[in-house]
Amino acid sequence: TPNDKFYRIDTALSVPQVSRRDWQLRIHGMVDRETTYSFDDLNRFEPIAKTVTLTCVSNPVGGELISNATWTGYRVRDILREAGIRSDADMVLSTSVDGFTVGTPVEALTDDRDAMLAIGMNGVALPAEHGYPARLVVPGLYGFVSATKWVVDLELTRFDRAEAYWTKLGWSAQAPIKTQSRIDVPRTGQRISAGPLTVGGVAWAQLRGIKAVEVRVDDGPWQPAQLGAAYSADTWRLWSFAWDAAPGPHTLAVRATDDTGAVQTGDTAGVIPDGATGWHTVSVQVD
Structure with missing residues (x-):
């Protein structure tokens, strides 16, 4: 950066x-x-x-x-x-x-x-x-x-x-970074054309590293994303997912697994007292 x-x-x-x-x-x-x-x-x-x-x-x-x-x-x-x-x-x-x-x-x-x-x-x-x-x-x-x-x-x-x-x-005295992932492309609210599309973003679990990233389309199954090279356990990791986008409204979600095998929780929590949790989702319209 x-x-x-x-x-x-x-x-x-x-x-x-x-x-x-x-x-x-x-x-x-x-x-x-x-x-x-x-x-x-x-x-x-x-x-x-x-x-x-x-x-x-x-x-x-x-x-x-x-x-x-x-x-x-x-x-x-x-x-x-x-x-x-x-x-x-x-x-x-x-x-x-x-x-x-x-x-x-x-x-x-x-x-x-x-x-x-x-x-x-x-x-x-x-x-x-x-x-x-x-x-x-x-x-x-x-x-x-x-x-x-x-x-x-x-x-x-x-x-x-x-x-x-x-x-x-009122914040926690100790706060290790939680496993998280993010969709950068496409952006929520974006209108896109039907057909092949690369979904992409980053995932991070500093000190542990990222082992896997999965993407879910609507209520479908979790599917594996392709990971970029791992620079080190202390850095974020790029990921991409090939999606054949069908016409209509869709919601994409992402989750990561760290190198210990722990899967990112889907339980939604705010940032206080020790960091937010939940799966990042984006909603798009495919024309």
């Missing part, structure tokens, strides 16, 4: 302006050694690059609050390791320069998913609106529990001792 098309959801009334020279990252709380890093201090850590699809918890079924980018930066676990995480800490409360807070499981920041302190996006420095000079990118978690932009503070703590911004407002 081009940087200027990447979705943006945050609480900042104006985009914070932070210089690399002035930026610092403080690590404290339930650690052996409180530590503060300047931007230049990060150079001693091994740099990495990962392509990761980020998803907003407020994305409705079929919504567009999801984007994909190649991020560059440093493993959060390498940075936290220097501070020494105490064994009873289970949450990192990260704070943005504007005071916004996010609570993330320690496990998600230290396991082999390679959660990042990202400083680059699609080959350039982070744009200001996406967190310059540094932000968190954590595969497999919705942004409100992981994707702190303009991050300046990491406090090791516990979920039973601290609450982040959205948790105080």
